[in-house]
Amino acid sequence: MPTVNLTAAAPTFASAGATASAATSDVSGGQPDLAQQRIRVLALAGNAPSQLEVSPEGAGTAQVQLWSDSALGVSVSKADGEPDSLAVVTATEQDGAHVTVVSLPAGDGAARFLNITSGVDTTIGVLTYVEPGVVHFGAQVVPSGPNEGSLVATVTGVSAENLAHSTVHAVVSTATGTTPVALQAAGGGVYQATVPLIPGGWTSVDVNLDGPISRTTTTGAVTADGSAQIVGSTGDRLIDADDDGTLDTLAVDVAVHTDEPGTFELVADFSTGQGVAFSAPGTAVLAAGDGVLTLHAPVAALIAGGSDGPYTLTHGVLTRTSGGRARVATADSFGTTGSYPMTSLPVDGLGLYTTTLQLDPTGTALVAGARAAVVEGGTYRVAGTLTGPTGEKVNLQSVDVDLPAGVSYVALTYNATGLIAGTYTIGDLSISAAENPDNEAIGAPATFDLTDPSQPAPDSSPTVRSTSSLTLTNQFRTTGPDGDVVTAGDFACNSSVHISGSVTAAGNVSMTNDCQVDGDVRSGGSVTLDATAAIGGDLVAVGDVTLQSTVTVSGSVSAGGSVTSIDSRSVAQLQESGAIGGAVSGGLPIEAPTIPASTSVTGPDDNWPGFTTTSWQHWMNQIAAANSAPSWSPGLTASPGCVMAPWGASVNGTDALIASPTVIDARQGTTGCSNGVTLQGMTLRLGADLVVYADQLSVINGLNIQSLDGKAHELRLLVPTTTGACRSTVPPHSVRRSTRAASPPPGP
Numbered sequence: 001m002p003t004v005n006l007t008a009a010a011p012t013f014a015s016a017g018a019t020a021s022a023a024t025s026d027v028s029g030g031q032p033d034l035a036q037q038r039i040r041v042l043a044l045a046g047n048a049p050s051q052l053e054v055s056p057e058g059a060g061t062a063q064v065q066l067w068s069d070s071a072l073g074v075s076v077s078k079a080d081g082e083p084d085s086l087a088v089v090t091a092t093e094q095d096g097a098h099v100t101v102v103s104l105p106a107g108d109g110a111a112r113f114l115n116i117t118s119g120v121d122t123t124i125g126v127l128t129y130v131e132p133g134v135v136h137f138g139a140q141v142v143p144s145g146p147n148e149g150s151l152v153a154t155v156t157g158v159s160a161e162n163l164a165h166s167t168v169h170a171v172v173s174t175a176t177g178t179t180p181v182a183l184q185a186a187g188g189g190v191y192q193a194t195v196p197l198i199p200g201g202w203t204s205v206d207v208n209l210d211g212p213i214s215r216t217t218t219t220g221a222v223t224a225d226g227s228a229q230i231v232g233s234t235g236d237r238l239i240d241a242d243d244d245g246t247l248d249t250l251a252v253d254v255a256v257h258t259d260e261p262g263t264f265e266l267v268a269d270f271s272t273g274q275g276v277a278f279s280a281p282g283t284a285v286l287a288a289g290d291g292v293l294t295l296h297a298p299v300a301a302l303i304a305g306g307s308d309g310p311y312t313l314t315h316g317v318l319t320r321t322s323g324g325r326a327r328v329a330t331a332d333s334f335g336t337t338g339s340y341p342m343t344s345l346p347v348d349g350l351g352l353y354t355t356t357l358q359l360d361p362t363g364t365a366l367v368a369g370a371r372a373a374v375v376e377g378g379t380y381r382v383a384g385t386l387t388g389p390t391g392e393k394v395n396l397q398s399v400d401v402d403l404p405a406g407v408s409y410v411a412l413t414y415n416a417t418g419l420i421a422g423t424y425t426i427g428d429l430s431i432s433a434a435e436n437p438d439n440e441a442i443g444a445p446a447t448f449d450l451t452d453p454s455q456p457a458p459d460s461s462p463t464v465r466s467t468s469s470l471t472l473t474n475q476f477r478t479t480g481p482d483g484d485v486v487t488a489g490d491f492a493c494n495s496s497v498h499i500s501g502s503v504t505a506a507g508n509v510s511m512t513n514d515c516q517v518d519g520d521v522r523s524g525g526s527v528t529l530d531a532t533a534a535i536g537g538d539l540v541a542v543g544d545v546t547l548q549s550t551v552t553v554s555g556s557v558s559a560g561g562s563v564t565s566i567d568s569r570s571v572a573q574l575q576e577s578g579a580i581g582g583a584v585s586g587g588l589p590i591e592a593p594t595i596p597a598s599t600s601v602t603g604p605d606d607n608w609p610g611f612t613t614t615s616w617q618h619w620m621n622q623i624a625a626a627n628s629a630p631s632w633s634p635g636l637t638a639s640p641g642c643v644m645a646p647w648g649a650s651v652n653g654t655d656a657l658i659a660s661p662t663v664i665d666a667r668q669g670t671t672g673c674s675n676g677v678t679l680q681g682m683t684l685r686l687g688a689d690l691v692v693y694a695d696q697l698s699v700i701n702g703l704n705i706q707s708l709d710g711k712a713h714e715l716r717l718l719v720p721t722t723t724g725a726c727r728s729t730v731p732p733h734s735v736r737r738s739t740r741a742a743s744p745p746p747g748p
Contacts, residue, residue: 354444
């Protein structure tokens with residue numbers, strides 16, 4: 001068989017829109033359990049057999065996809081030339097192309113050989129996929145200017161020996177063709193290079209790891225060419241855009257400067273403390289020099305956004321659309337509009353916005369609610385059908401309500417008693433004039449997952465648990481479905497705290513600035529919300545609830561005491577403005593939340609079956625060795641110090657890989673660190689569960705926790721009961737995928 005040349009492919013990719021850069025990791029081409037190993041191009045001579053070697057990189061399964069313009073003949077053989085009877089070859093056609101998929105079963109890890117023939121001369125694309133194991137290969141381009149950027153590729157889960165026999169290279173798709181770029185090893189599995197970028201457009205970069213372990217990934221960046229500037233907003237007002245006599249559009253003037261004339265388009269987000277409320281575009285033909293573009297946002301967008309403003313203009317992108325599209329300028333933030341209270345917005349048409357479906361505080365009814373916009377005051381009919389988990393109609397409700405002109409909150413109540421567990425949907429919530437049902441508006445669908453209260457809740461532990469009062473600040477955040485916070489005392493948060501789960505506090509709750517809780521908040525005392533605090537679910541309090549009209553509670557509010565506004569807004573006004581998205585009930589017999597008893601721990605013991613226990617010093621040595629620390633590094637000695645950091649004198653890299661279940665003993669008695677241990681600028685990549693015993697753990701420059709294999713793993717930070725006090729000096733950090741803190745050891 002002839003020897004074939006395999007070269008890296010350079011596919012083209014569409015623009016990523018407003019994204020300035022993209023970080024990527026393993027992709028699987030639709031194979032959820034496989035990682036993309038290589039993309040190659042193979043030239044075939046007609047009727048001349050060619051052979052392609054495929055390495056599964058272990059005993060796992062592998063897959064090869066062959067894309068061609070004509071049908072191929074493919075068979076699979078082992079290294080000894082014998083056919084592989086377990087391999088499966090499937091030929092299909094997709095969008096006019098012939099696709100041959102070869103599935104290789106798990107085996108001995110030996111290479112397989114694909115014997116390929118074509119009836120005509122052709123060039124085919126070859127994509128190979130393997131089981132990822134603990135290997136992770138990712139890349140990111142960070143623009144440093146209009147014409148170039150820094151490309152950083154990171155490899156983890158590959159031994160230092162295999163990395164020594166590996167190279168990383170990239171193929172950059174530029175305006176004039178493709179440019180090969182070799183990345184230089186920076187230590188610790190990190191490779192770097194400077195790459196050219198297309199000014200004003202998207203640059204695609206294919207990055208390849210070649211060696212005993214091979215991977216490929218695609219990343220890129222889009223940059224502005226710098227031929228214009230977004231100066232800032234100069235004024236805003238409501239206008240009558242369609243000249244029908246009703247103000248219907250928010251117009252915002254933005255000053256810009258362009259180096260050349262043309263037609264320009266500006267797109268911007270209108271943001272509040274709760275995030276982006278809506279986006280709006282504006283276009284204009286401008287001469288070179290100073291000019292003005294006007295953004296136009298329909299009043300309906302403001303109503304759907306659910307905020308009274310003021311709005312901050314963010315994520316601005318200015319594009320020249322004449323003579324070919326080119327991005328010419330961007331701005332992160334460039335001005336603020338005035339306030340536009342929901343109750344005073346003009347309405348020029350019947351509308352229903354921001355539909356919600358929620359369980360009421362008694363647990364006996366589902367409430368479908370929305371913001372209704374009506375032109376004239378009068379009697380309106382609100383109707384909707386509740387459908388069940390299999391699509392069956394459960395209940396149809398209709399109610400006539402008297403509404404004033406403008407924006408009001410409307411709701412329908414459905415009896416939930418006896419409903420089976422599952423997802424319920426309100427898909428046709430509508431409003432119409434009672435005397436003219438043909439004039440109808442329909443809201444967007446909403447769903448609610450109803451659970452069976454007789455079934456035990458899934459076993460999960462909160463990310464943060466405290467046996468005393470807890471204050472979170474300085475951009476502290478949790479992520480993932482189990483990112484809950486539980487405290488046996490009071491709870492307070494401010495300064496960009498973001499909790500991805502729910503908050504349960506035995507005492508009072510105070511949320512201010514832009515503190516955000518995605519789930520529910522349950523308090524055994526009173527609750528105070530002000531500034532731009534936000535709750536994505538329900539709020540339940542044994543005592544009083546006091547809130548400012550600028551906050552957001554997307555769900556219902558239930559209180560044992562009163563529910564009042566500190567700026568003299570009525571409950572109805574709070575609902576109409578979107579500050580409260582669901583029903584509001586006061587004076588209810590609310591039970592205090594149950595805080596489970598804490599578990600006392602003293603140190604590593606035999607309660608961790610399947611875990612390997614190691615000392616802080618030995619762990620430091622392992623990470624330093626994995627990151628190829630220089631031979632003189634203290635990180636490789638018996639006294640590595642009390643700080644794990646990415647520089648050469650410590651562990652020589654940001655990544656700390658946990659490949660198997662591990663318990664780390666970092667108590668003072670074993671480390672000799674009187675002020676505890678510190679993680680500085682580190683990323684914990686968990687391929688298994690990790691337990692850390694420490695009297696005191698400090699974090700400097702953030703701590704990232706990532707799942708190495710995309711699966712859920714647990715991180716437990718345990719403070720022994722022999723410690724005099726629990727001191728936390730952990731500043732802002734992000735928790736990705738599934739991590740849970742302070743969970744008790746598993747049972748025997």
